[in-house]
Amino acid sequence: MAKTILCHCEDIEIDELYSALEQGYGDLETLKRYTGIGTGKCQGKCCIVQTLRLLASLQTSHTRESMMGDPDLIHLPTIRPPVLPMRIDDIADMEEDTP
C-alpha cells in the first residue's frame, strides 16, 4: 500500500497520526509530542497545517472525547524561536547588546 508522508523532517506517515488518534492522543499539542509531527528542522512549517486540516475533517468519534475537547482547541501550536535553525557558533558570536 502506498505510504503518505505527513511530516517530512521526521518521516512520519499519516497512518501514525491515525494510530495516535485511535489511542486517544487527540489534540494537536499532544499529537506533536506523541508522533513527533512538527518537531523537526522545519518546526512544523510544512506539516502542522496539513495535520490541522486532517483533524478538522475527521469525525470526533475517532478520538477519546476527553482528549478532543471542543473545536476551539484546534489551533496552531506556539511558534518557538529561532525561526530557522541556527548554529550555536553563529549565536555565540552575536553581539550582546544588539537591540
Add this chain to the structure above:
Amino acid sequence: MTKTADIVVIGGGVNGLSCAYNLAKRGVKNIVVLEKGYIGVGSTGRCGAGVRQQWGLEENIILARESVKIFENLSGELGFNTFFRQGGYLILITDEHEHEIVAGTLPLQNRLGVPTRLLDTKEIAELVPGLNLDGVIAAAFCPTDGFCYPYAVLWGYAEAARRRGVTIEVNTEVINVEARADGTYTVSTGTTAYQTPVVVNMAGAKTKDIAAYLGITIPTQPFRHEIAVTEPLKPFLDPMVISLKKGFYFSQSIRGEIVGGIGDEHEPSSYQTGSSPEFLLRYAKAIRDTFPALGKARIIRQWAGLYDVSPDARPILGGVDGKPGYFHACGFSGHGFMLSPVVARLMSELITTGCTSIPIDGLNLARFDGGPVTKDPYVVG
C-alpha cells in the same frame, strides 16, 4: 452539576498523575484528576526530565535514590516506555570552593548507596571526548543518574491510572475550593462542583493560588527557566553534563537532540514563559565553551517553563494543621520531575494511612514558620 469523588487531584503534571496512579494502586476507588489544559502543559512538559541523586543533604539524597529505584522499573510497571536512560550525571568542577563542597559530600552519598565518584581530567576526557577541559579541575560522576522523556512518563502514568479507574478531566480548570461545614471540600470548575473528603493540590507553580482559596499561604515563587534543543545528532554523549556554578546543563536525548539550558540569576519572579534571545546567547556561549564541536550544531527550538521555588529550594510536602483531608506537593524548585516517583509513593501513603515509609515531616509547610531553613548546595540555576 454536582459530582462526588473520594479524592480530587488538582493538576495533571507528573506529580498529580503519579500520585493519582499510586492512590489507585493502593485501592482508592473514585479518583478524579482535574487538569486545566492538556496533560503536560505545565512545567513537566517543558522540563529537561533529568534524574540525579547527587545532592548535598541526606534527605534529598535518599529521596532521589528511592526515585531512581522506581524509575528503573517504571516502564515495566506502567506498560509504557519512559525512555529512562542511565547515562549518569557529570558535574564539572571549576574551582577549589566547588571542589570542597562536592568532594565533601561524596562520602555521604556513597554511604547512602549512591555510587558517585570523583574523576580527574583524564577520566573526564575518556568519558566525554570533546569536552573543553580548560579550567575544569575535576568532576563528580554518578553512573546511575539519567533522564527520561517527560511526556512518556506523563502518558504512562495517565494510561495506567485510567486502567485502574481514575478519571482524568483535561481542559478543566479549578476555579475555587471551599471547605464545607461537614469537613469535606467542594472543588469547583466552570461547570461542575466536586464534593470530596480529600483534595490533593499538585498544581505546580499554581499550587499556592489553589491553597489560597482555603486561606493557606505557601511561600513559593515562580521563575521562568529557558531551555533549547538542537537538531538530532548521531549519539555521542552519554551523561548529562552540568555545572553547579555556571548553572547550565545539557544532555543528548534518545532522539539525538542536545537538550539543555542555563539559569539566569537576574530573572525576576513571574509567570511568564516566553522565550528570550538573551537566553539563547548565554546558552550558546556556555555550550560552545564547554563542548566546542557543538558550535556546528544547529538549535531548532527554544522554550521556557516555570520553576516553583521555595525559600530553601526543597519541596513542600504533606498536609496542613487544621485542614484534614487537604494535601499538597509543590515548591520543587526545578527538581520535581526527578522526585515525582517517590513523592507520589509517600504522598499516597500519607493520604491513605496517615504516615509515610520515609519521613517527610522536615518538608512540611510549617518549617517556614520557624527559624532559618537549610538550602542544599547542589541547586542548579
